[in-house]
Amino acid sequence: MPLTLSKRCLEIAPSMTLAIDARAKELKAQGVDVVGFGAGEPDFDTPEYIRDAAKHALDAGMTRYTPVSGTLHLREEICTKLQCDNNLTYTPAQVIVTTGAKQALFNALSAIVNPGDEVLLPSPCWVSYPEMIRMAGGVPVMVPGNEDQNFLAGRAEIEPYVTEKTKALILNSPNNPNGCVWPREMLEGIADLAVEKGFYVISDEIYEKLVYDDVKHVSIASLGEAIKEQTIVVNGVSKTYAMTGWRLGYAAGPLSVIKAMTSFQSHSTSNANSIAQYATAVALTQGEQVLQEMIHEFDVRRRLMYSRINRIEGLKSHLPKGAFYMMLNISGLIGKKWRGREIKDSMSFADILLTAKNVAMVPGIAFGAENYMRLSYATSQAQINKGMDRLEEFVSELE
Ligand code: PMP
Numbered sequence: 001m002p003l004t005l006s007k008r009c010l011e012i013a014p015s016m017t018l019a020i021d022a023r024a025k026e027l028k029a030q031g032v033d034v035v036g037f038g039a040g041e042p043d044f045d046t047p048e049y050i051r052d053a054a055k056h057a058l059d060a061g062m063t064r065y066t067p068v069s070g071t072l073h074l075r076e077e078i079c080t081k082l083q084c085d086n087n088l089t090y091t092p093a094q095v096i097v098t099t100g101a102k103q104a105l106f107n108a109l110s111a112i113v114n115p116g117d118e119v120l121l122p123s124p125c126w127v128s129y130p131e132m133i134r135m136a137g138g139v140p141v142m143v144p145g146n147e148d149q150n151f152l153a154g155r156a157e158i159e160p161y162v163t164e165k166t167k168a169l170i171l172n173s174p175n176n177p178n179g180c181v182w183p184r185e186m187l188e189g190i191a192d193l194a195v196e197k198g199f200y201v202i203s204d205e206i207y208e209k210l211v212y213d214d215v216k217h218v219s220i221a222s223l224g225e226a227i228k229e230q231t232i233v234v235n236g237v238s239k240t241y242a243m244t245g246w247r248l249g250y251a252a253g254p255l256s257v258i259k260a261m262t263s264f265q266s267h268s269t270s271n272a273n274s275i276a277q278y279a280t281a282v283a284l285t286q287g288e289q290v291l292q293e294m295i296h297e298f299d300v301r302r303r304l305m306y307s308r309i310n311r312i313e314g315l316k317s318h319l320p321k322g323a324f325y326m327m328l329n330i331s332g333l334i335g336k337k338w339r340g341r342e343i344k345d346s347m348s349f350a351d352i353l354l355t356a357k358n359v360a361m362v363p364g365i366a367f368g369a370e371n372y373m374r375l376s377y378a379t380s381q382a383q384i385n386k387g388m389d390r391l392e393e394f395v396s397e398l399e
């Protein structure tokens with residue numbers, strides 16, 4: 001037998017968001033003054049009360065295996081959170097704790113997708129969804145959003161893509177990469193469609209707390225018993241509590257799906273980190289004040305980045321309502337040159353900008369949005385101003 005790699009792995013592209021972040025961090029480590037708008041990662045430290053909880057867990061000996069689906073204590077706290085924040089009633093048996101929301105998504109897809117099943121993806125969408133669907137043996141089906149509607153796809157846009165093979169839809173509101181938030185009426189239309197046609201909804205709500213301008217996050221699962229029965233709610237603490245490195249996420253849903261996800265996880269990673277589980281239970285129950293301060297700061301940065309971008313000739317962006325991302329329309333710059341190097345697409349824009357001005361952004365193509373760049377404003381106002389000065393200079397040098 002030749003020593004080849006599996007077809008499944010050969011077909012998978014590495015995560016471009018993580019690759020850009022790694023490149024920016026590498027340059028920084030070499031002493032280069034890089035401005036990183038790449039990573040979807042809060043620049044804040046994990047709040048002190050959460051760090052203290054982890055220290056306590058360590059000293060109290062919470063260092064052993066826990067049940068695969070997480071400690072009962074944490075699953076109870078997650079149920080309380082889902083009830084209070086999202087008006088969703090679940091029992092701890094309907095909850096699984098995972099190694100980041102990424103694993104919750106991967107387990108959910110592995111639990112429901114058979115080879116050839118189709119999974120609908122309103123696009124642009126987060127870079128990992130199509131690859132995760134492929135890894136689970138499914139077929140990603142992009143449902144293009146309309147820029148004039150802030151890229152939101154509702155029932156009318158989604159329905160034409162539903163076939164007999166449609167097994168699920170991944171909904172991500174607030175959205176990565178464009179920051180849009182689905183309003184309740186649109187979610188009602190999508191819920192009706194899912195119930196009528198009979199497909200699962202995987203609702204990735206990891207950015208739920210990061211909403212601005214009085215916008216309210218609504219969980220599609222809360223819109224009725226029928227849709228709740230076919231929705232898997234995915235969430236985690238990476239973004240809300242600045243805990244990306246702790247790797248803690250969770251999912252809640254129908255008992256049969258959660259059980260299958262738990263069996264799957266029991267043979268791959270077992271329980272999520274025991275110390276992080278304890279710290280997460282504490283994170284969820286306290287810290288409203290710290291959270292409000294972080295959200296306020298993100299809001300200030302959002303407005304700053306938006307106003308700076310729209311002052312630059314040839315560039316434009318929408319003011320996003322949630323998450324900490326903004327998409328930058330670069331179609332006005334395609335075909336222009338910087339010192340002889342032509343901007344052909346979002347990839348070449350990212351590349352030329354990084355070498356020319358040491359500013360890192362993720363090319364829109366990673367999210368299925370050519371001629372766009374994704375910028376994360378999860379970085380300080382000083383960095384945003386510095387990066388925007390460089391971007392302005394870069395654009396002025398184009399011929
Ligand atoms: N969903 C979305 C939309 C994301 O942007 C991310 C970013 N990491 C995740 C899920 C996964 O988060 P984590 O695994 O860190 O919990």
Ligand code: GLU
Nearest residue numbers: 015017018038039040176
């Ligand atoms: N989700 C973040 C992003 O889109 C972090 C990196 C990743 O996991 O993809 O940048």
